[in-house]
Amino acid sequence: MTVFQIEAFITLAATLNFTKASNLIHMTQPNLSKLIVAMEKELGVQLVQRTRRDVRLTPAGSAFLKDARVIAGLYERAVKNVQEVAAGIRGTIKVGFMSTALIYLLPKIVSTFQERNPSIVLELYDYTFSPLMSSLLDNRIDVALVPDRELDSIPKLEKKFLYADDMCVVLPCDHPLNTGDGVDLAAFSDEPFVIMDPKISDRDYELVYSICMANGFYPKVNHEVNTLNNLLLMVECGRGISILARHMQHYATGALDFIGIRGSESAFKMVCAWWRDKNPCIPRLLDVIDDCLA
Template sequence: MEIRWLEAFVAVAEELHFGRAAARLQLAQSPLSQTIRKLERELGVTLFDRSTRSVALTPAGEALLPHAHRVFEELELARQSTRAVSGVFYGTVSIGFSGALNHLTLPPLTRAVRQRYPEVTLKLVGRVMTRDGVEQVERGALDLAFVALPLDPSPAVTTRLIAREPLGVALPVDHRLAAESAVDLVDLADDGFITTPGAVGSGLQEAGLRACVNAGFRPRVVQEITDPFMILTLVAAGVGVALLSAEVADIMPSGSVYVPLRGEPTYLNHAIAWSADNPSTVLKAVLAVAEEVLPTPD
């Protein structure tokens, strides 16, 4: 079995179209078909159901695909490892983040990585809430995710605290408390709140709910949205108020203000999460950079 046979198989399996797979591999369609037939003869199975209108994986093809992916993942890791010995890192690290809540933590990391390791590609995936980020790290869809603590324990995921920000409130500029230097959260008990959805496992939503309960009420949620900056936009539009960490104070859109809360603060604990079982040498290099530019706060 040759590597190029597996490469042809993966291309057809992902495209489910011999013409598109041939174009992707920069081959003519006839040599591609011949390569697939060689692989099928080698394995003694049929990998694709072919018709004039469609191509589909057979059960044998479905069984082979994850192993074929793993072969190429191992080859890439081998390439990375051999070059890392000489201090040269290349490859891709995928990073999940939520958006506005990471505007003080994501840019320092990405800038430092690009300056130190220009051959490393960073694949940035936005609107990733905490639970989704953890799940994607667990299954290998993400190498690194910005999340909020605490998390449900997971033996597959390692986390490190990188920042702690107290919650404050975003208000429309014409809100009755917008001109105050600080507000008591209980004074907002009758307001409608905009928040991230609880169903996606948002650390922001959980911290906001905890703050409201500690103040003696449960918030009346009028809108849920996954993008924190869109939350600010809806606040500016007068849809409601929102509990957000203090880092957003300097990116408030026109029509909104950020006001600190009085009393014992509720913190949003920002962290990064990764799998300790991830063998990527490039990820290890990025984590080392993160230790420098995003140290754990005292």
């Protein structure tokens, strides 16, 4: 039995007239009659009583009509759902992010997106850099809001620029080398450093080393820590200085200063990265991101 047969029966039940029903479904009256007979044979019951004067549903026909309407409604809903999914109107986007880098931007993106796209679910996953990239590369997430580091070499990965930030020396306010923004990092070559444990965030670990090496020295690492809060605490305790992007200052107390490094302006870049042609809902998220950045 086809959906068309079910819908034809519903139309006949609504009109109780073969001529009117056949006109509504754009088929001849004899063909509609054959269609109903075929349904009755398949079900093994009579659905319609036909006389010269009228057409009536049998008790079995009335009972079948209730379920037929449910089936037709489910089919219509299924068609609509699958078309909306294909068009990116309905679905799910799995978004991975680093909360420390998106404290201001992410809430605006999420609230704006959900307001505009109530039929699309945003699933949010908070990571440090390495697990975030692993989740993206393994297709466990659709989109990554991530620092731009060697992403151009990944085939079929698209990216959109979000923002840039300065890299800063982080040190106590009363540190003797605290001379204000625009410092030469080489002046800190003899200072002990507090950095992230590479097992936790190899990106942050490598970034500190690369910036120091670009300024002519290797950092003297005094502490490796596993969280941003621990890093800031160790710096505040005088166990060393560190290097972070300026937006991390939001997490620090007033006892620490973030001093811009000369030559490292806008060195920290955040992007939105996603797989090309993977999820039809993603363009709607990109539109919202554009509006939030405008």
